[in-house]
Amino acid sequence: MTIGQRFAETASQTAAPDLSILLVSHGHGDFVRDCLASLDAAALHGLRHEVIVLDNLHEPDFATRIGGLHPGLILLHNTQPMGFGANMNKCAEIATGRVLLILNPDTAYHAGDLAQALRLLEDDPACGIVAARLVNEDGSDQRNFRHFPTAAITALRGFGVQDWARQPGFYRRYMMEDRPLDGPTEVDWVYGSFMLIRRSTFAALGGFDPGYFMYYEDVDLCLRLRRAGLKIVVDPQLQFLHHHQRSSAQRGETRLRAHHLRSFRRYLWRSHACLFPPATSDRPDPVPQPLRGALPFLLAAAQLGAVWLAGGLAAALAPAGTGSFHAFGLGLLLVLAQYTLAEYAPTRLGDTPRRVIGVLEGLVLASLPWILLRLIPGGAPPSFLALAGFLALAALLAAGVTYGVTLAIPATGLRMAVVTDGRAGGLAQGLGRPVPVAMTVIESQDIAAGTGAVAQAIAAALRAGRIDAVLLVLPEARDERALRLVRALSMFDLPIWHLRREPGQPPDRPILLRGPLRSRTREGLKRGLDLLLGLSALAVLAVPMLIVAALIKLEDGGPVFFAQPRDGRNQQPFAMLKFRTMKARDTDRRGDLLTLRNDARITRIGAFLRKTSIDELPQLFNVVAGHMSIVGPRPLPLHFHFHEVLFEAVVPDWHHRHRVKPGITGLSQLRGLRGTPETAEGAIRMMTDRGLYDNLYIDNWTIWLDLRIIVMTLLSGAFMAGAY
16 A cells, blocks of 8 residues: 555544654655655554644655655645744644654654554553654664753763763663663653654643754653653654664754754753753652752852852952941841742752842842941941942842852752643643743642542642642633632642643643732741741840759759640641650650649649740740741640540631641730630630631731730730640
């Protein structure tokens, strides 16, 4: 059967094709002809298919070169040449097959069952791309798959590492030389020379990034797909010949290198794969944890050094201006402002554009108190021009070092839990704004499992600190299941997005159903107040706290501090510190036992500490560490109960009080709601009132409310009422 007869037979079938074969020719008409000729009945057995060929150079004799026009072949021409990715997107827009076969013209079918590879893709919802095994003309394996490249790997390849007699171990691991192909094999990325991908998946990803003219567009597509929680598989039973050296030889070497360099720069900007591979759903943070923990200090030190250097340069240019000493003070204020704005959060460090903007915001905040201190009488203030020049230089250097440091850090981005109905798909990439571009799907749930089960799975991931937001991918704009899920998750401070997408169709614009309780600025303001008051209180109370520690030690020789697990923000557990007030052998480590009046477990010094609430002072360390706030709902023991009756089971919206960090004092304390009554009715009534006032505080929070509560707590002694 000729090529034309096969395509005519396909065109006569009324059902939608199983497969759309996409080829782009950049002066490769002869290769296209040979490729199509290889797709004989054995290769396409049992598959309804269509072929879409795009002539990128609009050659006048192109149709003749590829073997003529046929009913089953769609031929497109470009008036202006475009890149490989843009051309493939153009072909995919008119494709009607369930699955797209992205194919290079310099390939040819060699062996295996294409229909089997198609089933491998469609039978596994978690599979995003299936690739054939590419081989050379002599039958040797091309290893058309890799781990994601880094700048270090690319630099080594530039030095010809593939020709070295002894290659570094990390390079061999990148090449996956030890990965056997004895069956379907999961890999990081595959060549764009052969890709089987669902048309709906390709649309959800937004197709290839047209910003790549040539090279790395396949790496970028695979990275976005892997971050969306899907896997990439090589099916070794299906083999295609790939003559990539022959087709590349037709292009100028200088142009190829220029395209390669530009594409690599774009990939590096988007992936942050300088020293480490980029983050994916199965490897959300490729940076070793000790190093990730040290990165905030590295960034802070770099920013501080940049401002200090700006001071030295400004002093050299304008001796009457600002010197290194004052610049160091501004640098410290900048680091403090960055910390309060959560700019050093691990999941944010690799987001270069936002961190550059963040350091400029922090410099503005830090400059205000710094300028006020400089204007205090007692010294010669710098001239306006000298001051403006120094601040501009500080902004330039601080932004520069922030750009450099964060570019070298892989970004985990927004860690998402995706909920789908099983047929709309759970892809979180290519959705456009306002959903952040940098995101990684950590948790995938099918809402068919039930709202309760899905909510429990998301809650468990949130308590473990694994996710930052939820994306609902559902076909209906007002899905009752989505509303029930939002209600079930209302006990958490968790942004929830909704995306309406019909199967096989491009996604709609995502809608933010529920945003965070507080903006970044308001959250930073509260954190700044906590740090200011917490550090100041520790400085003032250091000597009294040492005396208390000595008295506790002298009474029975036991430990000074007592740590008990409590629920923090979003029910994430932490160890709350107190001065030990009970005998060492009787301490309630889990918080299961209620403290009674005249409790025999309490020591003599402990009774005084509990009455005066001095035992709560070590919680200032929790405040500085970020587990608690000065003002907030009081942290209660896990599964707090009264004679085996859980308050969370009888008090409405009990867990809603965990939407914010717990506090040392709060609105409930001002209302005298402290301790536990001795009757069940009184206990439930008090805890109901506690939950009411805690949620009232959360829903109406302002920084002025915090200041009022702090002042009223100190003046009224409310924190000491009812303690025993």
